[in-house]
Amino acid sequence: MKKFLISLFLGTAVITGTAVFAYSEIKPEAMQLHFVEDAEERQAVCNDGSPAAYYLREGSGENKNNWIIQLEGGASCSSEYDCKNRWVTQNSLMTSNGLTRQKPSSGILSGWRFQNPDFHNYNHVKLEYCSSDLWSGNNQIGYKNLPLQFRGKVIVDSVIEDLEMHGLKKAENILFSGSSAGGYGMMRNLDDISKQLTWADVRGINDSAWSMTYEIGPYNTSFYEDKYGDDFTSIEEDNESAGEYIHGIWNEFLDESCVANFPDTPWDCNNTTKTSEYIETPYFLYVDQQDHKHTERLGLTDFTDPEQKEYLKLYSEIMRESFEGIDAMFSTDRTVHTGLTSSRFNSLIVDGYTYRDIFTNWYFDQTGPKKVIESVGN
Numbered sequence: 093m094k095k096f097l098i099s100l101f102l103g104t105a106v107i108t109g110t111a112v113f114a115y116s117e118i119k120p121e122a123m124q125l126h127f128v129e130d131a132e133e134r135q136a137v138c139n140d141g142s143p144a145a146y147y148l149r150e151g152s153g154e155n156k157n158n159w160i161i162q163l164e165g166g167a168s169c170s171s172e173y174d175c176k177n178r179w180v181t182q183n184s185l186m187t188s189n190g191l192t193r194q195k196p197s198s199g200i201l202s203g204w205r206f207q208n209p210d211f212h213n214y215n216h217v218k219l220e221y222c223s224s225d226l227w228s229g230n231n232q233i234g235y236k237n238l239p240l241q242f243r244g245k246v247i248v249d250s251v252i253e254d255l256e257m258h259g260l261k262k263a264e265n266i267l268f269s270g271s272s273a274g275g276y277g278m279m280r281n282l283d284d285i286s287k288q289l290t291w292a293d294v295r296g297i298n299d300s301a302w303s304m305t306y307e308i309g310p311y312n313t314s315f316y317e318d319k320y321g322d323d324f325t326s327i328e329e330d331n332e333s334a335g336e337y338i339h340g341i342w343n344e345f346l347d348e349s350c351v352a353n354f355p356d357t358p359w360d361c362n363n364t365t366k367t368s369e370y371i372e373t374p375y376f377l378y379v380d381q382q383d384h385k386h387t388e389r390l391g392l393t394d395f396t397d398p399e400q401k402e403y404l405k406l407y408s409e410i411m412r413e414s415f416e417g418i419d420a421m422f423s424t425d426r427t428v429h430t431g432l433t434s435s436r437f438n439s440l441i442v443d444g445y446t447y448r449d450i451f452t453n454w455y456f457d458q459t460g461p462k463k464v465i466e467s468v469g470n
Contacts (some may be wrong), residue, residue, distance in 0.1 A: 095369075120203025122194035123147035123216060128250045135230075136250035138222035139175075139186035139240045144247040145428055147195045148258060149203060151215035158214045158265045159292075161255075162201060162433065163248070163281075164221040165272025165300075170338040178224060179238065183281060186240075199271070199437035200448075207438070210452050214267075215259065218433075219251055219274075227270070227277025229342035245345040248281050263292040267455070270348040271430040272385070275301025279364050279371065280346050286373040297451065298376030299432035300383060302411070303364050329398070335359030349373060365414045376454055377421035378447060380428040381408040381466070415465060420454040422447050425466040443464040 124147060128136040131143030138144060151158060166185045169175040179186055201216045202208035223229060229242030252260070260266075268285050270278030275298040286294040338344070339359035349370035350361035361367050382404060387393075390407065392400050408425065415421060424440055431437050431447050440447045440462050454462040 117205055121149055121150045122210070123196070123197055123218060124203070125191055125193050126254070127188070128247065129254055131250070134246065134250050135241070135243055136152070136247045137241050137243055138188050139224055139242070140178075140189075141239075141241055141453055142188040142222070144243070144250065145188045145191055146217055146219045146251050147197075148255075149197070149216045150258065152213045155211075155213045156215070157262050158261070159217065159255075159260065159263050159270060160200060160211060160214050160267045161217045161219070161252075161276045163219050163227050163270035163274030165270070165274040165430065167224075167273055168226050171223045171339045171354060173239070175224065175235065175240055176238055185333045186222055186224060191220065197433065198435060199431070199433040201433050210448075210456070211267075215263075217251070217255065221273060223247060225342040225344065226273050226280065228280045228344040228346065230345065231341070233344035234339060242342045244277065244342075245281070248277065248285075249288075252285065260289070261291070263289065266294045267297060268294060269297040269299065269432060270301065271299040271432050272301060275299050276303075276362075276364060278375075279367050280344075280361075282373045282375060283347055283349065283371055284345075294373055295455065296371075296373060298364070298377045298379075299434065300379055300385070300428075300430045301364055302377065302379040302383075302414070303362070303386075327462065335362050338362065368417065374420075376451055377415075377418050377423075378431060378451075379411075379421070379423055381411050381423060381425045382427045383429050384427045385429045386435045412465060418463070420450075420462045421465070422450040422463075423465040 127144045128144045169178040205212045223244035224240040225244040226243035229244045231242045233240050282296040336359050346361040348368050350367045351358045354360045453460040
């Protein structure tokens, strides 16, 4: 009996017995740049007033009516000091000027079948992050010589409306996703988007946005001093005021069910562990228990220091306790930050399962585990 082996790598020929097979795949089109229609009139603009933008690659075949809408990450700013520094050091996260006409993609947004067998021919949309407000703001602030627009929520809603011209009205399944700052945006907007798109099955995925507290870390305060400058003293005196301060600057949109339960302190719903209790739309969570972006905010910088090491262990334990109410998730313990739109979607492995394995088990309701949490020290 002849055995046949087909290689899934582009351009590879495999010889078995007397048969030769060559697998090839047509290079997928790149994601194409689109600007929000009438952006200035609709106030769907970046921090600097330039029009909001997104990248799109249309779906095909059996998945032409299925969509992935991804919110890009990139931290945030919420004080004059912080935003001025962001403008100087990370200008590209505050404007759409200079965007390229095409954009490469990876992970769950890859157009290559061999990299992304389950979602390669979905409609892929990636919203460019330029509002610095975790996709939740609707405000304008007049800082000295730096008037800023915080219109993240307006941008999300405007792009959703514009996508109807590209076939979103025919959507059957929509995965609303976000990484890092985009994950916070996904959690804030998910139920609202689901209510808008009633004709489709909407679900979410939160990639590395799992905040347990606004509290300042025990080892240093330099992160917050850098972020808030002269405003830091008042925030340090009352951790709760940090959330109130940000809420006022952005005039932020938060999950409505969560806000209804915290009418006097709606900014508590900035905390995704609190918001998760009230989100009705199904979603999947990926988070690393030692995510370096989170530990930096706690002032943990030297893991050889016995006290910091012990504090990190305690922090990881508390984080794992926060997972108890989550039905579907994948959690590593390796200081990783985000994985959904990179090669880590396929390469992160826990107990023999990849991030993609666990997510697709949940998303397609396949046999197999839908929640995997790596033990500390594995």
